[in-house]
Amino acid sequence: MTETTKPTNTSGGAGRPGDGLRVALFATCVNDAMFPETPKAVVAVLERLGCTVEFPLTQTCCGQPFTNTGYFDEAMPALRRYVETFEPYDYVVSPSGSCVGSVRDQHPMLADRSGDTDLAARARAVSARTYDFPELLVDVLGVTDVGAYFPHRVTYHPTCHSLRVTRVGDRPYRLLEAVRGITVVDLPAREECCGFGGTFAIKNADTSTAMVADKARHIADTGAEFVVAGDNSCLMNIGGMLSRQRSGIETIHLAEILAHTQDSASAAGSAAGTGIDAEPPAGAGFDPAATDDTLDMVGGDR
Amino acid sequence: MTPTPSTPPATGTRPGSGTVGKTRRTPAPRETFLGMPPFPTAARGGLTNSQQRRNLRHATHTIRDKRAKVVAEVDQWEELRVAGAAIKDRALRHLDVYLPQLEASLTAAGAHVHWARDAEEANRIIVDLVRAAHAADVEAATSAQVAGGEAEPEGETDDLAPRASDDLEVVKVKSMATQEIEMNEALERAGIAAWETDLAELIVQLGHDLPSHILVPAIHRNRSEVRDIFLREMGHYGKPAPEGLTDEPARLAEAARTHLREKFLRASVAISGANFAVAETGTLVVVESEGNGRMCLTLPRTLISVVGIEKVLPTVEDLEVMLRLLPRSSTGERMNPYTSMWTGPTEGDGPSDVHVVLLDNGRTDVLADTVGRSALRCIRCSACLNICPVYERVGGHAYGSAYPGPIGAILTPQLRGLDNPVDRALPYASSLCGACFDVCPVRIPIPELLVHMRHKVVEKKKHDRRLPTTEAATMAAASWLMGDHRRWEAALAASSGSGSVLRRALKKDRIGPLPWPAAPWTTTRDLASPPTQSFRSWWTHEHEDPAAPGHDIPGATPEQGGSR
Numbered sequence: 001m002t003e004t005t006k007p008t009n010t011s012g013g014a015g016r017p018g019d020g021l022r023v024a025l026f027a028t029c030v031n032d033a034m035f036p037e038t039p040k041a042v043v044a045v046l047e048r049l050g051c052t053v054e055f056p057l058t059q060t061c062c063g064q065p066f067t068n069t070g071y072f073d074e075a076m077p078a079l080r081r082y083v084e085t086f087e088p089y090d091y092v093v094s095p096s097g098s099c100v101g102s103v104r105d106q107h108p109m110l111a112d113r114s115g116d117t118d119l120a121a122r123a124r125a126v127s128a129r130t131y132d133f134p135e136l137l138v139d140v141l142g143v144t145d146v147g148a149y150f151p152h153r154v155t156y157h158p159t160c161h162s163l164r165v166t167r168v169g170d171r172p173y174r175l176l177e178a179v180r181g182i183t184v185v186d187l188p189a190r191e192e193c194c195g196f197g198g199t200f201a202i203k204n205a206d207t208s209t210a211m212v213a214d215k216a217r218h219i220a221d222t223g224a225e226f227v228v229a230g231d232n233s234c235l236m237n238i239g240g241m242l243s244r245q246r247s248g249i250e251t252i253h254l255a256e257i258l259a260h261t262q263d264s265a266s267a268a269g270s271a272a273g274t275g276i277d278a279e280p281p282a283g284a285g286f287d288p289a290a291t292d293d294t295l296d297m298v299g300g301d302r
Numbered sequence: 303m304t305p306t307p308s309t310p311p312a313t314g315t316r317p318g319s320g321t322v323g324k325t326r327r328t329p330a331p332r333e334t335f336l337g338m339p340p341f342p343t344a345a346r347g348g349l350t351n352s353q354q355r356r357n358l359r360h361a362t363h364t365i366r367d368k369r370a371k372v373v374a375e376v377d378q379w380e381e382l383r384v385a386g387a388a389i390k391d392r393a394l395r396h397l398d399v400y401l402p403q404l405e406a407s408l409t410a411a412g413a414h415v416h417w418a419r420d421a422e423e424a425n426r427i428i429v430d431l432v433r434a435a436h437a438a439d440v441e442a443a444t445s446a447q448v449a450g451g452e453a454e455p456e457g458e459t460d461d462l463a464p465r466a467s468d469d470l471e472v473v474k475v476k477s478m479a480t481q482e483i484e485m486n487e488a489l490e491r492a493g494i495a496a497w498e499t500d501l502a503e504l505i506v507q508l509g510h511d512l513p514s515h516i517l518v519p520a521i522h523r524n525r526s527e528v529r530d531i532f533l534r535e536m537g538h539y540g541k542p543a544p545e546g547l548t549d550e551p552a553r554l555a556e557a558a559r560t561h562l563r564e565k566f567l568r569a570s571v572a573i574s575g576a577n578f579a580v581a582e583t584g585t586l587v588v589v590e591s592e593g594n595g596r597m598c599l600t601l602p603r604t605l606i607s608v609v610g611i612e613k614v615l616p617t618v619e620d621l622e623v624m625l626r627l628l629p630r631s632s633t634g635e636r637m638n639p640y641t642s643m644w645t646g647p648t649e650g651d652g653p654s655d656v657h658v659v660l661l662d663n664g665r666t667d668v669l670a671d672t673v674g675r676s677a678l679r680c681i682r683c684s685a686c687l688n689i690c691p692v693y694e695r696v697g698g699h700a701y702g703s704a705y706p707g708p709i710g711a712i713l714t715p716q717l718r719g720l721d722n723p724v725d726r727a728l729p730y731a732s733s734l735c736g737a738c739f740d741v742c743p744v745r746i747p748i749p750e751l752l753v754h755m756r757h758k759v760v761e762k763k764k765h766d767r768r769l770p771t772t773e774a775a776t777m778a779a780a781s782w783l784m785g786d787h788r789r790w791e792a793a794l795a796a797s798s799g800s801g802s803v804l805r806r807a808l809k810k811d812r813i814g815p816l817p818w819p820a821a822p823w824t825t826t827r828d829l830a831s832p833p834t835q836s837f838r839s840w841w842t843h844e845h846e847d848p849a850a851p852g853h854d855i856p857g858a859t860p861e862q863g864g865s866r
Contacts, residue, residue: 059787198734205823208733
């Protein structure tokens with residue numbers, strides 16, 4: 001499912017690519033609690049592209065922290081919550097390769113194991129409709145240029161699960177390359193894990209630190225101001241090291257760069273940390289010229 | 303692996319020193335895998351060994367780049383992987399057919415088949431075979447002397463046995479199965495010297511060391527360390543290293559060749575493993591790079607091969623796939639330099655006395671786990687080690703067994719069980735980055751198996767009433783929290799509240815070092831303060847319009863938008 005590049009949504013006609021598309025946002029528990037600017041950015045981008053974004057409030061977590069630590073039974077309440085919450089939607093999007101990977105790879109396994117065949121079938125159906133953010137943009141909406149503006153030098157860290165579980169491939173690069181004003185520099189050894197790994201960072205803190213130290217060194221070598229990735233858990237680890245080193249390099253989620261427009265940039269100074277007014281812009285929002293000034297999304301303000 | 307209950311090897315004793323009991327014949331390993339601490343602690347040794355870090359970084363990157371290059375040359379690599387997995391799966395599913403067939407084929411070819419349930423039994427069989435082979439040699443020599451009319455030693459029958467036992471020795475082809483059963487030490491205890499003839503295994507043996515890699519056991523050593531080991535040790539165990547030995551690879555190889563040559567020519571027994579065992583023909587296959595294996599497989603009169611039961615392949619045709627997958631995945635070579643195949647003894651050519659020890663040692667337990675059994679597909683190529691970011695930094699010793707790296711983390715706890723903390727820690731020795739699966743030539747889903755084994759660890763702890771631990775209690779509480787969004791929202795409200803407090807108090811959004819339980823993270827990394835408002839709170843504030851469609855959330859009143 002991740003290899004298609006032909007947009008599946010053709011209902012938009014001559015309007016915006018997302019017109020008529022109803023998308024449910026799975027924010028993920030980590031973003032909900034710790035990094036709200038990222039799901040806000042997803043909302044901003046999708047609404048700018050014409051989508052109707054909904055955030056079903058009954059959502060909680062994909063269950064991955066339980067599953068990956070070996071607590072399969074404990075993951076089941078979160079799994080059930082996910083299936084019940086997102087069953088009514090044709091498109092579910094999440095700004096986390098890892099959580100999407102967990103939904104797609106682990107939910108069917110866990111549901112099978114529970115012996116609940118009905119739940120297993122439902123979990124499979126919902127997981128097949130769950131997209132990593134770059135997949136929804138490139139595969140479903142058929143866009144790489146989302147009208148973003150980000151006049152900074154950045155380097156992209158492909159997170160392990162976006163690389164090897166959801167397999168988003170070059171989609172994030174194509175999205176970044178279409179951003180105006182941006183300079184994207186290659187990250188050495190980019191496909192190497194940052195050392196987060198959920199409870200791995202705690203259980204094997206020394207090894208995890210050795211890994212993230214190398215990642216931070218490679219990032220510093222690029223001379224970038226920002227390291228961008230599709231997963232805030234990894235960025236929390238990388239950012240924790242970069243911050244401890246007083247490196248002056250910031251972390252930013254891909255969605256926040258894509259949400260950033262010429263207008264939001266000019267408003268950034270005064271609006272830091274206040275979030276966005278995500279009213280859909282009046283015009284064809286994916287064209288920066290047509291993006292009106294209702295957006296004051298702030299990128300990279302964590 | 304069955305822990306050997308007898309006394310650990312006397313460390314540091316060399317021929318002549320005789321400090322502890324009987325004098326050792328071979329270099330004593332400085333430590334054994336038995337008794338090592340669990341991975342998180344053992345890892346520190348590797349992480350702080352800067353020489354080893356540098357050696358491993360260089361070696362793993364070189365070999366992984368080489369592999370990537372030669373794999374990219376094969377158009378149908380994915381199809382080969384799928385075929386390799388299917389072949390191994392078929393063999394494993396029908397071991398009840400293929401193993402008896404292998405035994406019948408081997409026997410028909412004139413080989414002797416022995417079955418070993420565990421390491422102890424395998425080692426006992428091997429010791430007996432070596433002793434018997436030696437006795438036969440002595441007898442043959444004696445009758446030759448008698449026939450030749452030489453009446454030199456008198457009263458032979460009295461002093462032959464002790465004298466023979468003092469001289470017992472074997473040469474070895476590099477073999478993971480014999481490492482797994484710790485055969486060298488078992489032979490040493492029986493007074494038999496086992497000489498490693500693979501260059502890297504020789505370095506490890508002479509260095510009183512343990513192997514740290516499946517393919518390159520001395521990967522943690524660089525050539526100047528190898529030179530020092532050769533100069534220091536070779537003379538104690540045979541021909542010394544030449545004076546003025548440099549660390550040039552050609553000179554080091556020459557020193558090893560010269561040292562080993564006398565052992566090759568003298569030994570009457572060789573011990574090998576096998577990469578593959580073909581059921582239909584009784585053919586064993588050894589894949590190696592140096593030619594030392596070929597020497598061992600052809601020169602001595604007796605050949606004993608220790609073969610895990612999962613090494614069986616149904617047909618010779620299956621080798622076509624395996625011999626394409628293995629060299630490219632392991633050494634990054636298109637073809638393997640020395641591929642030896644033999645089917646029992648051949649009159650006048652090679653060993654005349656051929657034995658095969660078929661080893662279980664936990665493999666049938668692995669087979670019983672329908673998820674975990676795919677680990678038995680492993681063909682010991684070590685591509686997963688070379689790509690693993692954890693292995694690259696920690697090295698192989700911290701994995702506490704002959705099988706390090708990702709494959710060891712899933713195989714060892716299955717072979718040995720989860721009774722000790724070392725084996726229970728192994729499935730957690732991974733960040734689940736998934737790089738190992740992508741390079742595995744037989745598509746072992748290593749990340750899935752790591753998670754599967756973690757589940758077995760948790761189940762085992764629950765069963766043994768080692769729970770509730772802090773972790774289990776945390777997981778249970780979080781599970782309850784995530785089972786209902788209202789509970790999660792309450793937690794978020796508390797978090798945002800603490801976020802506000804923290805941000806006000808610290809006047810910054812980054813938190814520095816904290817005591818336990820945050821210490822493992824914050825000792826080396828800052829922590830972001832929670833934001834003052836959760837996403838959901840923002841959304842409810844900004845977006846929730848009771849009249850909008852799609853907000854009729856089950857179990858929530860429209861007015862409240864499902865919150866609280």
